[in-house]
Amino acid sequence: MPPIEGLRDVPYLDNTTVFGLRELPGHLVVLGGGPIGIELAQAFRRLGAEVTVVEGLPSILSREEPEAQAAVTAVLEREGVVLRTGVKLTRVTAGPVLHLDDGSTVSGTHLLVAVGRTPTTGGFGLDLTGAKVNARKAVVTDKHLQASDTVWAAGDCTSPLQFTHVGFEQGRIAAKNAFGSATKPGSRSTWDDRVVPWVTFTEPEVAHVGLTEAQAFEQHGDSVLVSYVPDSRADRPRTAGETDGFVKLLALPGRVGGASLSKLVGMTVVGPMAGEQIAEGALAMRSGMFAFRLAQVIKAYPTYGISTRVAAARLFREQDGERARPAQG
Numbered sequence: 001m002p003p004i005e006g007l008r009d010v011p012y013l014d015n016t017t018v019f020g021l022r023e024l025p026g027h028l029v030v031l032g033g034g035p036i037g038i039e040l041a042q043a044f045r046r047l048g049a050e051v052t053v054v055e056g057l058p059s060i061l062s063r064e065e066p067e068a069q070a071a072v073t074a075v076l077e078r079e080g081v082v083l084r085t086g087v088k089l090t091r092v093t094a095g096p097v098l099h100l101d102d103g104s105t106v107s108g109t110h111l112l113v114a115v116g117r118t119p120t121t122g123g124f125g126l127d128l129t130g131a132k133v134n135a136r137k138a139v140v141t142d143k144h145l146q147a148s149d150t151v152w153a154a155g156d157c158t159s160p161l162q163f164t165h166v167g168f169e170q171g172r173i174a175a176k177n178a179f180g181s182a183t184k185p186g187s188r189s190t191w192d193d194r195v196v197p198w199v200t201f202t203e204p205e206v207a208h209v210g211l212t213e214a215q216a217f218e219q220h221g222d223s224v225l226v227s228y229v230p231d232s233r234a235d236r237p238r239t240a241g242e243t244d245g246f247v248k249l250l251a252l253p254g255r256v257g258g259a260s261l262s263k264l265v266g267m268t269v270v271g272p273m274a275g276e277q278i279a280e281g282a283l284a285m286r287s288g289m290f291a292f293r294l295a296q297v298i299k300a301y302p303t304y305g306i307s308t309r310v311a312a313a314r315l316f317r318e319q320d321g322e323r324a325r326p327a328q329g
Contacts, residue, residue, distance in 0.1 A: 002115055005091035012096070012111045015040065025049045027108035029098060033060035033085065035200040037114035038072065042202050045081050052082040052106050054098055059085055061200065065213060065268045067228070068206045071244050072270070075204065119157045126151065136160075143190045145174040152178045161196055195285045199275040204245045207278035210266035210285055216250045217327040224327035225251045225262060227311040231271055233320070234310075236302040245271030247307040249281070250327065251291045251315050262291045262315055273304045280308055291315050 001007060013021070015036045028044050030037045033055030045051040053060065053076075059069040060076075060083060076083060088101040096111040119138045126133065130148035132140045138160070139153035147153050152174040155167030173189040180187065197209040216224040231237035231245040248268045254261025267281030284294060294312035299305045313319040 001113065002089075004089050007089075007092045007113070010092050010094055010096045010111065012113050014113050015117075018112055021110075025108070025110035027052070028110050028112055029054065029096065029106055029108035030112045030114055031089065031098070032114035032116070033057070033062070033083070034114065034116065035061065035198075037112070038076070039201055040112060040114065041081050042076060042079065045076075045079055050082075050108070051080075052084060052108065054087065054089060054100070054106055055083070055085045056088045057085065061206065063212075064200070064206055064208060065248060067246060067248065068208075068268055068270050071204065071246070072200075072202055072206060075202070075244055117156070117162060121157055141191075143192075144177050144188045145170055145191050146177065159193070161193060161198070163196070163198055166193075166196060195282055197278045197282045199278065201275070204242065204271045205269075205274035207269045207274035208267070209278055209282045210264065211250060212266060212268070213248075213250060213327050214329060216252070216265055217329045220252055220265075220327070222326035222328070223253060224265065225253065225315050225324040226327050227251070227314040227324040229307045229311045229314075229322075231307070234304075234307045236304050236306065237271060239302065240272065242272050245269070245274065247271075247277070247311045249291070249294075249308070249311045249315065249324075251324070254290075263288060264291050264294075269308075271304060277304055277308060280305065 024047055027050040030041045030053045033053050037053060038060055041051045041053050061069050061072060084106060089098055090101050091099045095107045097105050097107040099105050118136060121133050121137050121139055129151045131151040134140050139147050139158040141147045141153050141158050145152050145154055154170035154174040156162045159166050159170060170191055173191050177188045195209060197207060200206040213226055227249045229247045232243040237243050249264060250266035251262040252265050264281055264284045269277045291312055295309055297309060299309050310319055314322055315324045
């Protein structure tokens with residue numbers, strides 16, 4: 001709970017208690033425009049509730065590519081969700097009524113607080129074991145997920161990536177390292193968060209793995225190639241009537257051979273099957289595959305995956321009158 005005046009004094013829901021509702025809210029006010037807030041905002045709007053989202057940052061889904069933010073924003077506004085972005089909450093009064101820093105207010109029948117979750121790591125005696133927690137109260141571990149001689153940590157209590165699939169994979173690694181043959185050289189497994197896909201389950205879905213364009217530009221400059229294929233130019237999305245999305249690939253050319261040896265450093269997909277499509281990018285990054293291999297894979301027609309092949313081809317040549325561009329900051 002953020003330290004906002006009056007927030008704890010009014011009834012509120014979070015992403016656990018909201019599922020205990022037995023009646024549809026008349027007007028649900030969502031505090032937070034991240035994945036949880038936006039998923040639930042769209043769901044309750046489709047169930048028939050009036051919905052307003054309040055987000056302090058300039059856009060919803062701030063960790064995603066600007067194109068993804070714009071696509072989901074357009075869909076939500078088309079469906080009737082009111083988005084109040086770039087405004088800070090200063091206090092909350094009964095109603096609930098949210099008072100914003102621009103002098104305006106937002107009132108509703110129910111308040112959903114969706115501004116993230118903090119690990120609950122106090123009260124376990126971790127300090128007695130030598131384990132430490134950081135500023136966000138998460139358990140600090142090494143690359144083997146070991147926090148002290150006798151403590152390993154996995155999942156939301158340690159990772160900033162609070163996803164079920166991260167908890168599962170970390171749990172597998174931590175259990176192996178804690179109870180396996182850890183004394184054998186090279187036997188311990190290592191956690192690597194550089195290639196972790198995530199999906200926001202709105203409609204359309206937003207899926208991402210690796211770097212965003214801004215992050216890639218910050219690390220590698222304009223040597224990064226950006227290839228973008230909108231669903232409005234792809235046959236399967238057009239025939240399905242779902243053209244709000246896109247496929248975006250980021251590739252870093254190799255030191256020898258230029259673009260021909262480029263490898264993916266990031267991928268974002270927005271669309272009905274984005275969560276499935278992102279697996280191809282995650283595999284390419286995890287295996288160190290050259291990006292031109294994605295352009296060589298024959299895809300069944302008409303499928304959503306063809307857009308990935310077209311995007312990969314544009315990294316090396318002109319395709320349908322388009323080709324990749326340098327990254328921008």
